Amino acid sequence: MMLRRHVLALLGGALVARPALAAYSQSDFVGKMSPKQPLPPVDQRLPKVPRVINLKEKGLAPGRYGGTVRMLIGGQRDIRYMPIFSYSRLVGYDRDLKLEADILEGFEVEDERVFTFHLREGHRWSDGSPFTAEDFRYVWEDVFHVKDLARGGPPASLLVNGKHPRFEVINERTVRYSWDDPNPDFLTDQASPSPTRLMFPSAYLKQFHAKYQTKALLDQYIAKYRVQNWGALHQTVSRTVRPENPDLPTLDAWRNRTTPPSEQYLFERNPYYHRIDETGQQLPYVDRILLGVSSSDLIAAKTGTGESDLQVTNLDFADYTFLKNAEQRYPIKVDLWKQTRGSRIALIPNLNCKDEVWRKVLQDVRVRRALSLAINRGEINKAVFYGLAKESANSILPDSPLFKPEYRDSWSAFDLARAKALLDEAGLPMDEETGTRLLPDGRPATIIVESTGEYAFETDVLELLTDQWRQVGIKIFLHVAQRELLRRRVKSGDTIMSVGQGLDNGVPTPDMSPKELAPTSDDQLQWPLWGLHALSGGHDGRPPDLPEAMKLLELMGEWRAAVDMPQRAEAWHKMLSLFTDQVFTIGIVNSTLQPVVRSTHLRNMPAEALYGFDPTSYLGVYLPDTFWYEERA
Known part of the structure; x- marks a missing residue:
């Protein structure tokens, strides 16, 4: 007899009541983000039931707002690390590699075949547009089943014994994916560093879709973005793995504000981000992340001279002695995390x-x-x-x-x-x-x-x-x-x-x-x-x-x-x-060791941890949105 497994995961396993409105607070930086059109108050930008990160339970401390984290990347394409570091997922891993609801308010699983996702009421994309079941329907019907955008149909990762799932919109905040046979890695795929994308900001992307836009305007966009057809246009503006389009709304903690090519990329806080700490402070604590483009060969040297506040990529154990010596000259701290690959x-x-x-x-x-x-x-x-x-x-x-x-x-x-x-x-x-x-x-x-x-x-x-x-x-x-x-x-x-x-x-x-x-x-x-x-x-x-x-x-x-x-x-x-x-x-x-360098003022980063692409998403499971500066930087 097949096991009937019901899972209702709400905010990491516990339904947390919405704090009183007076308990919510935000960074002063939010008031500077849109001076011509002020943003709504923080209680109107958060979901009705935000995800609460209880830092004290994790042995961490609630933080303070402000600051810019400088990081170095080996080329423009390395902005792909930001969605991995930010690690906003429908369902994600905690530090113990256990699954928990994140973007979702909850989910139910029946017999590993039927997956029902419950969205948070009032959740919004970074541009303020509602995040609803329509964003899932758009991907399923208007992307996966449109040959100009997905020539082979839905991605192979959704195939189970050669069959795709059935997709249903239950209501504005509930969607369901069902298979005839078990699909036990559906949720783990969603918790991975590069999950199968099930939802897009449809309100924004419809302007680039032939079903919703006139041919005349599409032709103007095609010329503007220098692509061959509307399919290539849609793929260009919707790319999330490498977030190069500053106008593309996101659910991540930070959003790109720089159009490539550039020598540096600025990511600013998402004012509609869905997480708060136990004191009611909307996350992330850090306002901005600045990615400086450098030669890969020079990143270790630049990190050792204080040019990076947080560096995990483009470093290797051979750099450890140099970086450790640099602690005596610059306000940096060097830790060693264990690499998770099966073989270095x-x-x-x-x-x-x-x-x-x-x-x-x-x-x-x-x-x-x-x-x-x-x-x-x-x-x-x-x-x-x-x-x-x-x-x-x-x-x-x-x-x-x-x-x-x-x-x-x-x-x-x-x-x-x-x-x-x-x-x-x-x-x-x-x-x-x-x-x-x-x-x-x-x-x-x-x-x-x-x-x-x-x-x-x-x-x-x-x-x-x-x-x-x-x-x-x-x-x-x-x-x-x-x-x-x-x-x-x-x-x-x-x-x-x-x-x-x-x-x-x-x-x-x-x-x-x-x-x-x-x-x-x-x-x-x-x-x-x-x-x-x-x-x-x-x-x-x-x-x-x-x-x-x-x-x-x-x-x-x-x-x-x-x-x-x-x-x-x-x-x-x-x-x-x-x-x-x-x-x-x-x-x-x-079990080789990975140097991880941070500013001595940056808090809530573990001194020892597992480091790898999968399943920890490098920094992702350690929640960089909860990192904060003890002193303004």
Whole structure:
């Protein structure tokens, strides 16, 4: 019998009464934001039931308003970090990685198939327009089902067994998504760093839509924005992942006020933001965030000279000593957070490469295991990571409730004798004259490892790896390519092996999707064609022809069909066991440390935390809207 699970999540689990109007307060900055047309009072800008962040319960202190946080980015496209840092989500994670309602006032889940979302009465976009069910309907009907805007229909992330959901508007503040089969990762997708976008500010975007706008005016907009058609126009002005349009309303804590191109981007507070603290102060505390564009190579140096008040990106552990010394000269504080990736650096064999001989060799698990056993992770850890990382396969961290030592240790011991024996068994004989093994067609077993060259330590690791693999007869050479070019080469099968990072989410809970462990996306460099096949619903790519990869997809289906947490955990463990035993990717070390730099005056930032893209959204789950300056800056 299927479990009937009802979840009503209101303001993190407790219905909080609306504070008395006198209890609300706002930043003085709000009065300066619109001098020609003053904004309504704060009680009219907040939802009837705001989300209350009880800071004292979290061991934090209610703050004071004001100030500008300066941050450095490596290029214009890096303004994409702001929606991730702001972390306003329909449903989001708290610091313990538990789901809670955020933008939503509440949600209900039935049998993991029916999801009912309740919006906050009186909630508004940053331009003051109402946030209602119409904004969800607009995306579903006027974006997802319009070929000019979504050629393939609704995004693949909404597919369950090849079927899209049914969408219903129940009333002005209630919408529902229903599937025939369970979709247990629907909410976790919404809590992710880049969720599937289910709602748009329809009142603003309708002026750029052919259904609602005249052709004459659309043609004027097309000329103004220098795009080819109205579809491209709509996509340009509605881009939320990289918020380049200052006029696009948002639900985030800060909104962009700068039109690109620019050397700096100013984000100002959203006067209609839906969160308050327990004293009734509307968040965020900080009025502005200023992103300064710099060369990526100079960001650590500039941070160490006091040019950034909050810096987490474009820093690495190699910068730590310099930054720590800078504490004596500038008002900055440097902390170390633990990175959450399954491996800080990983070798990724392309099991879909065009070279038929190499493809068969790499699909032989004995070869992948041998290459892993031939890595002296202890030497790499000491030489490159100062011995502070943890030697590990590409797997989950001890911080995850799913962790088992055998996943970390799977084929990760340094054992040259066993590595040589496995390569012999796989039919790769050693040419004694050259000291290089031979492929079945007689070619030397020489691997070109492709890298983006974005991280200096990758070169150091690969230099050590070159010597280590030479001992078992495998020669490697490094080739550096721009990120997008490398990905195209992998997807086209031109790359035999690439170097990258391990699992994005190294700290999963059973309720989080294990899709990274199975061929589910063409972004997975070890099996891009198999991943594309799953992502496209079988319309593109190629189905897996390796039994173990097929098994992972089957287990992924078991996780989706699970009716409770123990069943989901069981599916996770089966997948982790198979994934690590098969060494589909070759991890080296994890639990590396990430320098996080802040102004000494900035409060409510944790000294120790988990750092990563998924699931913490870098700073996101630590609520930057609650950071505040002890002294005005």
